[in-house]
Amino acid sequence: MGYGEIEQNCRMVPYQLSYLYLQPIVWLITEVFVIVFLLSTVTVYNYKMFLVLAIGVFIPAYLIYRFFKNKMENYGKLQHSVAIKINNIIKNTIRGYADIYLMHKQDFFIGELLKKQQIYNHISKRINVIQQSFPRIVEWIAIFSVCVLFMFFAYTNMSMSEITLTITVYFASAYRIMPSVNRINASLLMIKQYEYLIDIYKEVNIQLQRIHQDKTPDNYQKEIRFDEKIKLCDVEVSYLEDKSKKVLSGINLEINKSEMIGIIGESGAGKSTLMYVIAGLITPDKGYVEVDNVRINEANILAWHKHISIVFQEPYIVDGNWKDNIAFGGQEINEEKMWECLRLVQLEEYVRSLPGQLDENIGDGGAFLSGGQKQRLALARALYREADVLLLDEATSALDEETQKEVMTAIEQIRKQRNITVIIVAHRYSSLKYCNRILLLEKGQVTKNMFYSELVSSV
Incomplete structure (x- = not known):
């Protein structure tokens, strides 16, 4: 870890750790309490409804989380790494302007900045797609589960009034539980995405202790000779x-x-x-x-x-x-x-x-x-x-x-x-x-x- 990276991590990581990692943990705990309360109420009313919700909402949500979590973790690490490099290029370009201008390396440093910015934007788009698509996928699975349940109940010769009551209770429960499920999964994905901050925080402390201890084109318009x-x-x-x-x-x-x-x-x-x-x-x-x-x-x-x-x-x-x-x-x-x-x-x-x-x-x-x-x-x-x-x-x-x-x-x-x-x-x-x-x-x-x-x- 270079000195510039340590410097930037000292400024960025404490904020990111509290806002992007610890705050989702608080949200997660809050929503878990909400769901436990709702499921307890549903179970008292009808234990079968608990099984229906588990099959129709919780299991699909968990499987989707398992599918996306490694991607979010890798994207989070890569995004942070690229952000550090972008900041370094900007800082180095400002500090070394005279050298860069004299040696006509503006295009080189601008090109490096644009390449890193494109990578950062690409990663951000992928993260955004995952975050936006996750709740939609869970909702569609829940709707599909309702259709399956309706056909199952119809096949078992359950009366229409019983089917209507069961579906109504399911929708009422899912309507309140679904937002909490989505927030839990969003929190879990954020925690996974920014889990690497813990390791960086530890590494920064180690490095600080160690430190404490010890656009112009390059084709020239007119050639000029210097012989005399x-x-x-x-x-x-x-x-x-x-x-x-x-x-x-x-x-x-x-x-x-x-x-x-x-x-x-x-x-x-x-x-x-x-x-x-x-x-x-x-x-x-x-x-x-x-x-x-x-x-x-x-x-x-x-x-x-x-x-x-x-x-x-x-x-x-x-x-x-x-x-x-x-x-x-x-x-x-x-x-x-x-x-x-x-x-x-x-x-x-x-x-x-x-x-x-x-x-x-x-x-x-x-x-x-x-x-x-x-x-x-x-x-x-x-x-x-x-x-x-x-x-x-x-x-x-x-x-x-x-x-x-x-x-x-x-x-x-x-x-x-x-x-x-x-x-x-x-x-x-x-x-x-x-x-x-x-x-x-x-x-x-x-x-x-x-x-x-x-x-x-x-x-």
Whole structure:
């Protein structure tokens, strides 16, 4: 049971257990008392009528319940499972919007949501058919029983007055008993349908104790090449709430192919915003971005996204296994390539030690991973994509010094091998060791352009 499933069960199961499971038990007990009272009265009047009611109403109702109960139990479990998956997809899509939009996986996640919703609707229809058809079937059997009784009484030469009296008493008794029988069966079916909630409730308690203890199309409109440089010309970005306040102002910058650029500055200086502008996630209010002298606009923004991989300080982790998170909606899985990416970010040994290895579930939001492991997983995803531009927004902040050094060395090797461009936002200066140059951002403006040696000597 993943963390997201535990979270949703904590919210859903107590309500469902009280309303969908315990309440039908109360109804069942109430209706049983009503029927016992009525049958006692009928038996005192005429014990034969009790037998008639048993044959005509209770036995058919019990047989129908036996026929439907397993179906309702299975449908109930499946419906709950699908509801959890639907909620997870919606939550993950909202939380990971930037990653999904940048990698053009909207259709994949929308498709997954629609498929799960169709399954949920199909199950709900079947449950509704059973619930609606059950009382009708019992009523028709009761009517059929009356016809059989009438023919039986006529065959035994019973007088018409006796037949009329018997049938009248039968109808009067059945008229009051039938609703109770239907409610009892409806309650039994609901109890069977939601019986699994007891097991989930127990499992949630166990898991909580354990935790406590320990629509954009994918075909790009216009292709764009990146062989020379990225250029930002007079870029200006304002706050949404107040256009007079600038996040970035007068940014003029050139980044050459295969360069490693560092960006430093105080919090709120505009470092992340600058990264988003380069990635095409934010459109400047003024100015523009060029790639190899081609201006980025609506006609080619999707093609530019194809060249970008970005890793955030708080990476988006899917509630799934390692494959799901590294491939991130990819249709073709290359396990050999995944292992290589995990090796580069110092995770191969750890993943190979897991029982399921690449198929091991890591929980909603990476609940079973440390902060450093989440960041390295996001780095592995970015490397797996093999984009031309790698943007790291405080992407190694949760790593210890030694691991960060090894990861940055691996990224430097990849930069040289693949001829990729790397742009790093960092507060920890040691992660900027391999940068060709470092930009100081102050109040939305680039105020200094320096080498790593200059940065270290100025500290």
